[in-house]
Amino acid sequence: xxLYSAPPSTRERIVVVTARLIQRQGxxxxxxxxxxxxxxxxxxxxxxxxxxxxxTVAVAAIEHGAKEFGSLLTDALHREDDPAAAIxxxxxxxxxxxxxxxxxxxxxxxxxxxxxxxxxxxxxxxxAEALRAWEDIVAKKLRASGYTxxxxxxVATTVISTLEGAEVTAQVSRSxxxxxxxxxxxxxxxxxxxx
Amino acid sequence: xxLYSAPPSTRERIVVVTARLIQRQGxxxxxxxxxxxxxxxxxxxxxxxxxxxxxTVAVAAIEHGAKEFGSLLTDALHREDDPAAAIxxxxxxxxxxxxxxxxxxxxxxxxxxxxxxxxxxxxxxxxAEALRAWEDIVAKKLRASGYTxxxxxxVATTVISTLEGAEVTAQVSRSxxxxxxxxxxxxxxxxxxxx
DNA sequence: ACAGCTCTAGAACGAGCGCTCTATTTAGTG
DNA sequence: CACTAAATAGAGCGCTCGTTCTAGAGCTGT
Numbered sequence: 169x170x171l172y173s174a175p176p177s178t179r180e181r182i183v184v185v186t187a188r189l190i191q192r193q194g195x196x197x198x199x200x201x202x203x204x205x206x207x208x209x210x211x212x213x214x215x216x217x218x219x220x221x222x223x224t225v226a227v228a229a230i231e232h233g234a235k236e237f238g239s240l241l242t243d244a245l246h247r248e249d250d251p252a253a254a255i256x257x258x259x260x261x262x263x264x265x266x267x268x269x270x271x272x273x274x275x276x277x278x279x280x281x282x283x284x285x286x287x288x289x290x291x292x293x294x295x296a297e298a299l300r301a302w303e304d305i306v307a308k309k310l311r312a313s314g315y316t317x318x319x320x321x322x323v324a325t326t327v328i329s330t331l332e333g334a335e336v337t338a339q340v341s342r343s344x345x346x347x348x349x350x351x352x353x354x355x356x357x358x359x360x361x362x363x
Numbered sequence: 364x365x366l367y368s369a370p371p372s373t374r375e376r377i378v379v380v381t382a383r384l385i386q387r388q389g390x391x392x393x394x395x396x397x398x399x400x401x402x403x404x405x406x407x408x409x410x411x412x413x414x415x416x417x418x419t420v421a422v423a424a425i426e427h428g429a430k431e432f433g434s435l436l437t438d439a440l441h442r443e444d445d446p447a448a449a450i451x452x453x454x455x456x457x458x459x460x461x462x463x464x465x466x467x468x469x470x471x472x473x474x475x476x477x478x479x480x481x482x483x484x485x486x487x488x489x490x491a492e493a494l495r496a497w498e499d500i501v502a503k504k505l506r507a508s509g510y511t512x513x514x515x516x517x518v519a520t521t522v523i524s525t526l527e528g529a530e531v532t533a534q535v536s537r538s539x540x541x542x543x544x545x546x547x548x549x550x551x552x553x554x555x556x557x558x
Numbered sequence: 559a560c561a562g563c564t565c566t567a568g569a570a571c572g573a574g575c576g577c578t579c580t581a582t583t584t585a586g587t588g
Numbered sequence: 589c590a591c592t593a594a595a596t597a598g599a600g601c602g603c604t605c606g607t608t609c610t611a612g613a614g615c616t617g618t
Contacts, residue, residue, distance in 0.1 A: 178565080194478045196392045200606060210567050215607075217565090222606065272481050281535045282474040283389045286467050296535050325532065325541050326525065326548040333528025337520065340476050340491050346520050353521040357552045373595080395576060405597050410577075412595090417576065 179217045181207040186229035187236075192272050194279035195226055195291065226280065227294045233276030234298030241305050251313045252358035255306075255327055259351025262335055263344035271342050274335045303328050310358075319361060330354055374412045376402040381424035382431075387467050389474035390421055390486065421475065422485050428471030429493030436500050446508045447553035450501075450522055454546025457530055458539035466537050469530045498523050505553075514556060525549055 176184065185207040189198040200222050204214050218224040244261050248254035266274060281295035307324035311317060334350035371379065380402040384393040395417050399409050413419040439456050443449035461469060476490035502519035506512060529545035 192481060194389065194391060194474075196389060197478055199604075201604085210565095211607090212567050212609095213565065274477070274480070278531060279389075279474070279477040281531065282469070282477070283392055285469070285534055286387060292535065296537075299532055299535055322544045323548065325544045326529070329528035329532045329541055329545050330521065330525040331528065332531060333524035333526065334521070336473060336477065336527060337494055337524045339480055340487070340494055346524055349517045349520045350524050353518065353552060356555060357548060360551060360555055394574080396574085405595095406577085407579095407597050408595065 178207070178209050178213050182209055182214055182217060182225065183228050183232050186225050187233040187276055188273070190226060190229055190280050191233060191274065191276040195283050200225070223289060223291060227290050230277050230280060230291060230294040230298065234294070234301060237276055237298075238301055238305060241302060245305065245309045251309050252355040254309065255358060256351040256355040259331060259334065259347045259354065262331065263338060263347040263351075266335065266338055266347070267344055271339050274339045275332055278332060278336065299328060315361060323358065323361070326357075327354055373402070373404050373408055377404055377409055377412060377420065378423050378427050381420050382428040382471055383468070385421060385424055385475050386428060386469065386471040390478050395420070418484060418486060422489050425472050425475060425486060425489040425493065429489070429496060432471055432493075433496055433500060436497060440500065440504045446504050447550040449504065450553060451546040451550040454526060454529065454542045454549065457526065458533060458542035458546075461530065461533055461542070462539055466534050469534045470527055473527060473531065494523060510556060518553065518556070521552075522549055 182203060186198070186203050189203060189206065200214060201211065203209075203225065204211050207214075214225065215221070218228070240261065241258065244258035245251075245254045248257055277295045277298050280291055284291045284295075303321075303324045306327050307320040310320035310323055315323065330350050330353075331347075334347045337346035338344060377398060381393070381398050384398060384401065395409060396406065398404075398420065399406050402409075409420065410416070413423070435456065436453065439453035440446070440449045443452055472490045472493050475486055479486045479490075498516075498519045501522050502515040505515035505518055510518065525545050525548075526542075529542045532541035533539060
């Protein structure tokens with residue numbers, strides 16, 4: 169990776185812009201034309217890189233968003249040794265990011281996941297995989313801190329669910345408090361597992 | 364309330380059907396024409412009862428869904444004396460309901476809330492109010508069990524957030540486990556508040 | 559020079575959107 | 589019975605949707 173990274177390619181711009189739009193307005197609420205416009209591309213370019221149409225673009229965008237959030241999670245977890253403190257710090261990070269974005273940039277996949285629930289779309293698959301990957305990141309941290317595999321898995325699922333839900337609550341109530349509270353309570357929960 | 368309730372009025376049918384459709388496909392993904400069709404009404408009737416158009420129908424539907432879920436919550440909490448057991452039972456109820464609906468009937472407001480985040484729509488207001496009302500129900504139960512007002516408020520927020528998030532996770536992964544795990548962990552958390 | 563790619567450009571299509579509008583039927587009141 | 593208001597009915601408006609299609613621009617290898 170060079171210090172001065174190359175300007176993003178058209179394809180990259182499309183994926184990044186789509187990820188942001190889906191995060192903010194959902195899958196149904198985001199149109200191909202808006203994607204093209206905001207990515208400074210044309211309809212032709214979008215369909216050139218994604219012959220599968222809107223759904224294909226969305227899948228790529230969700231995978232991008234999943235990876236991005238995974239990095240955020242990994243970083244936050246590695247800044248603290250104690251998993252309880254780490255999770256609480258992670259919730260705080262999310263709270264700050266949320267406020268700074270005007271409460272719009274929440275979880276990059278929830279909206280799309282909910283909108284495509286009935287269908288057997290590839291979007292569903294991508295969202296399920298993202299959640300699983302995030303849980304794995306948390307579970308790994310817990311196991312490294314001495315949790316049994318079973319405890320780690322169950323607690324990790326709950327941590328991701330809680331962060332997910334607290335983020336939505338924070339967005340809707342336009343307040344950091346739900347995320348801060350969730351962070352504190354998760355820390356409290358994690359500390360009950362100390363040997 | 365009579366044993367044999369009157370057949371639902373056109374207006375009621377519209378609200379109930381809209382609530383279900385928004386729960387399943389979100390606000391943007393639900394069209395007025397589909398609402399009319401499934402409610403066995405016509406476009407004219409919909410606009411007769413809701414001159415404010417789609418947004419007005421949605422607000423009524425969300426308020427309906429909020430009340431319905433509030434009742435479910437209240438009932439589940441009153442079946443058990445111990446709040447920890449009550450919350451765990453509540454999560455189990457949600458898990459069963461979710462599976463029986465084919466994983467489609469989750470939280471009645473999350474999708475609509477996320478889709479309208481940027482806007483200053485009345486839908487936002489209705490969703491925020493719903494979340495607050497649900498938190499109040501849980502907080503009341505906790506206070507009745509001896510929690511201080513501060514503890515009750517913070518824990519109640521977290522309980523709602525966690526149930527919210529676990530429901531989404533359960534829907535996406537098509538499994539009861541995330542909700543079951545969340546229920547167990549919430550019970551564990553609540554028990555740490557025992558004097 | 560020129561052929562053969564990839565990529566850009568945007569007009570055009572049918573379908574469906576939210577909503578308005580005019581009729582018509584139904585229900586309630588004197 | 590007549591009169592009025594409530595409710596039903598759906599055609600049609602302007603618009604945007606996702607997608608397709610043809611045409612041209614930019615680059616590389618020979």
